[in-house]
Amino acid sequence: MRPDPNSVSRSRPSDCEMTRRNVVLFWLATPVAIILLLGGVLSGRDRLAFRDVSHFYIPLYQYVAERCHDEWLPLWNPLDQTGIPLVGETTTAVFYPVRYVLFSLPTSASLAVAWYVAIHLVIASLTAVVAARAMKVGRPASMLAGVMYPMSGSIWFLYTNPPYLVAAAWMPLVMAMLLKSGGDDRGKRIVIGGSAMAMMILGGDPQAALHTMMLCSAVMIWRLIRRTVTTASLAVLMLVPMLAACLSAPQLAASLSWSNQSDRVSPDLEARRFTAPIVGGKRHQAQQYSLPPWHIAELVTPNAYGSMLPVYRRLSRLIPGDGRVWTPSIYLGMLAAIALLDRLLRLRSQRIDAPLGIAIASLALASGHFGLVWWIQASTGVMSQVDSSVGGPYWLLYQFFPGYDSFRYPAKWLTFFSLAVAILSAQWLDAGRWKFVKFSLRLVAIVLASGFTVVLYLGWFWLPNHTATPLPFDVFWGPLDFVGGLKEIRISIVHSVIVLLAIRFLVRWSAARHWTRAKTAEVFCLLTLLDLSMVAIGNTYTVNVASEDRLLSSATVERPDGVHRWMRTQADGGWPEIWQRSADEDRLLEVEVSQRLSWFGRWHLTHNAAVLNNMVSIDSKSMAVFWNSAKIDSQSMLPGQRRSHWKQIRHRYRVDGVIHSNDKSAVVDAKSLQLVDVAFWADQPIKQETRQGQMIIRPVYQDGHWTARCRIDDDAAWQPIAVQSHDELMQSTTVPEGMGEVEFRYRPWWLVPSLAVCVFAWMISLLLALRVCTVSGKHRRLSIS
Structure with a gap:
């Protein structure tokens, strides 16, 4: 006898009850997963490593914290080059409240950075849910955006560049306030949106704030054409950036003052818009980290081309034009790939809405120099002297949007792609489209099968016939491990197949069991969280603190006292030549210790030492002119003249210490770990004035x-x-x-007026926030009564 369906439905929790369960699940599941994945660095056992988070931001934020402890508002940094404005270099985040509080605690800088990263990943999760809700996604399905966005490859890997992660964390909240339609909460949207955008600027990434306004303005223009925009939304669009500018006035004033002297705002010597950029020139630098079109495969499998480190297995390096890697993967989960594919297949029946439009636009912008001309060049081989970015959206922005030529790196648009796809996936789940995805599932399965076939062909037929072909190498991670790369790709495809089968099973099981939308959303969110967590583990690079300290103590380098300013020099690349010829699973530890020993990046700040030619976020035009002329003058000199030339430069700028590294290496322990050979020496002290x-x-x-x-x-x-x-x-x-x-x-002229504007704006914002809360409370009580 079959049960009465009505009695079955009455015995289940209601959608409202399931919604409450989903809310609790969201508040716990994603933050807990983030903390567990970063548990090693959050406990202090390990520290985050690789790229800027290590050699740039750990020592920089430690130095900023020390300066903030010693004086109420540090403005000048005397330890970088011949001095640069501390606040003017936006990435220092001097005024950012979260950085100030975290780094004022009695913890190590590496531990503070770890919590800094974890907190902003959690913020990104919360704000993504708010953005999904603003796009009219139901509460249970909006959880999916909260899982997918912070755990996606493009966002998670921003731990290597904290200012960009800060902007990515607050950006969804700004977009939610700007793009939300309907309602009479204009004041609330202005206060929240303006405050969140101010956090993006104070955190060190005003470019992301500009990108947010560009995308939201484009959406508003489209809505205006279709006559679906309200006057309140237009007012919010104008007032949010104005409020953000006032709230972050000191940072904006300092950044504008310094950026006006930056080498990025210097006129482009390559006057022609269509000629290929000069390697190393301004246009060439601006187009670095463009997303190649073949990396779209990472939407269906997370590790489509192999890993970068600690052993070099990135097989996409063999593809001409692959370029520098911004993020190991743009993977957002298998569910995102299915949802995006299903949405694209229904373009005829459903118009392009804001999330889909933003996803398409941001992905096209992230492609950078892979413009229309690149497709012609790649397919026909003609037009080789023309800039490959011509005809692409990034080229249009760079050439015609006022001031955009001072920005760089197209891959920065990937954060918007991740958010848009996460919201699109939440909409897809909320609409119940998961019930009708057989065709999309089959297409994804065909793509995975095709990829697996290619991998088998490369391993069984191509590789045996090309064993003598020289493979590229990386100066840090060694020669390309082709076999290991194929193995990693196979594992990645198997991972994707398992998740795909799990989705197929859940679709059928949920339909057979008549699950509510809330319960379906809960299960799909958990599956996506598990899927992306497995990927995040492999994309989080750390080094053990105890092992690093042991190596540092065993490879102590004597540093002369009494040196006013140092200069870094190198011979034959400056890094151990053995790194290029061999692979080692401990190579990341070797690299991190070597960078600290040689004061690479900004490690000199931890020793309170000044360096003339260190790495900074934004160089001045004067510094660029100095180095260009110094190098050009020395090229035509004899060795003896060249030594005298650089000695005069050191004397002129009071550089009485040299840090020199070469391609030799030193064995430091029984495991034969190879560290850089670095030497410190000092000249006679030079008078300061x-x-x-x-x-x-x-x-x-x-x-x-x-x-x-x-x-x-x-x-x-x-x-x-x-x-x-x-x-x-x-x-x-x-x-x-x-x-x-x-x-x-x-004494910057802008300091007092900008501080006055900032204080006044924050006071007004707090008063408006109190008024909004009071009015909302009254409305809530009236609705209850």
Whole structure:
């Protein structure tokens, strides 16, 4: 006897009850998964490694925290080059509240960075849910966006570049407030959206804030054409960036002041828009980290081309034009691939909405120099002298959008692609489209089968016939391991097949059991969380803190005392030549220790040492001109003349210490770990200030905000004197006769007015927030009564 379906439905929890369960699940599942995946670094046992998070931001944020502890508002950084504005270099995030609080705690910088990353991944999850809800996704299905967005390859791997992760964490909240339609909550949207955009700017990535406004403005223009936009939404679109600018006024003022002197805003010497860019030139640098079209395969399998490290197995390196890798994978989960494919197959019946439009536009922009001309070049071999980006959306932005040529790296658009696909997938789940995905499942299965066939062919037929073909190598990770790369791709495809089968099983099982939408959303979210967690484990690179400390202590390098400023030099690449010839599972540890020993990036900041030619986020035009002229002048010199040339430069800028590394290596323990061969040596100390008559010359960069004053003695009044640029990297001032004391001060003109605007804006925002909360509370009580 079959049961009465009505009695069965009455015995199940209601959709409302399941919704509450989903809310609890969301609040716990995704944050817990993030904490568990980062458990090693959050406990202090390991630290995050690889790229900028290690050699750039750990020492930088430690230095900023120390400066903030010693003075209420540090403005000048004397340890990088001949000095640069500390606040003006936006990535320092001096004003960002989360950085300030975390790094003021009595913990190590590496542990603080780990929690910094984890907190922003959790924020990204929360804001993605808000964005999905703003797009009218039901509460249970919106959980999927909260899982998919922070765990996607494009967002998770931003742990290697914390300022971009901060912007990615707050960006969904801004887009939710800007694109939300309907309702009478204009004030709430302005306050929340403006505050979130201010966090993006204060956290160190104003470019992401600009990208957000560009995309949202495009959506609003489309809605305006279709007459579906309200006056309130247009007001929010205008007032949110205005409020954000006021809330972050000191950071914006400092950044604009410094960026006006950046080498990125210098005129492009390549005047023609259609000619191929000069390698190393401004256009060439701007197009780095473009997403090649063949990496779309990563939507259906996470590791479609093999890994980069610690053993070099990235087989896409063999494809001409693959370029530098921004993220190991753009994978968002198998469910995202199915949802996106199903949505594209229904373009005729359903119009392009905001999430799909943003996904298509951002992916096209992320392709960078792979423009229309590139497709012609790749298919026909003609037009080789034409810029490959011509005809592409990134080329249009770079050439015609005012000021956009000062930005770079097209792959920064991938964060918007990840968010759009996550929301699109949540919409797809909410609409119940998972019940009708047989065709999409079959297409994905065919793609995976085709990929597996190609891998088998390469391993069984191609490889035996090309064993003598020289393979490329990486200066850090060694020669390309072709066999190992094929194995990793096979494992990745098997992973995708298992998830695909699980989805197919859940589709059939949920239909047979008549699951509610809430329960279906819950199960699919858990499956996606498991899917993406497995991928995130392989894309999180860490080193053991104890092992690193042991190697550092065993490879101690003597550093002379009394050095005012250092300069890094290298011979034959500067890294151990053995790294290129051999592979080692411990190579990441070797690289990290070697970078610390040689003060690569900004590790010199941990020793409170100044370096003339260190790495910074934004170089000044003066520094670029100096190095270009210095290198050009030295190229035509004989060895003896070249040594004298660089010695004069060191003396001129008071560089009395040299850090030199070469391609030799040192064995440091029984396992034969290879570290860089680095040596520190010092010249005779050089006097800091030089007097030529009444002129004082200082090896300090003049960005326009250095002032000076002088007086005869302690009882006399101060007299202001002008400070000017002496050359590209130094400043000078002329002291009147009889003056015995001179004082130099860094006083940016924008500091007081921007702080006043900022304080006033935050006070107004807090008052508006209190008013919004009060009105919302009244409405809630009235609705209950």
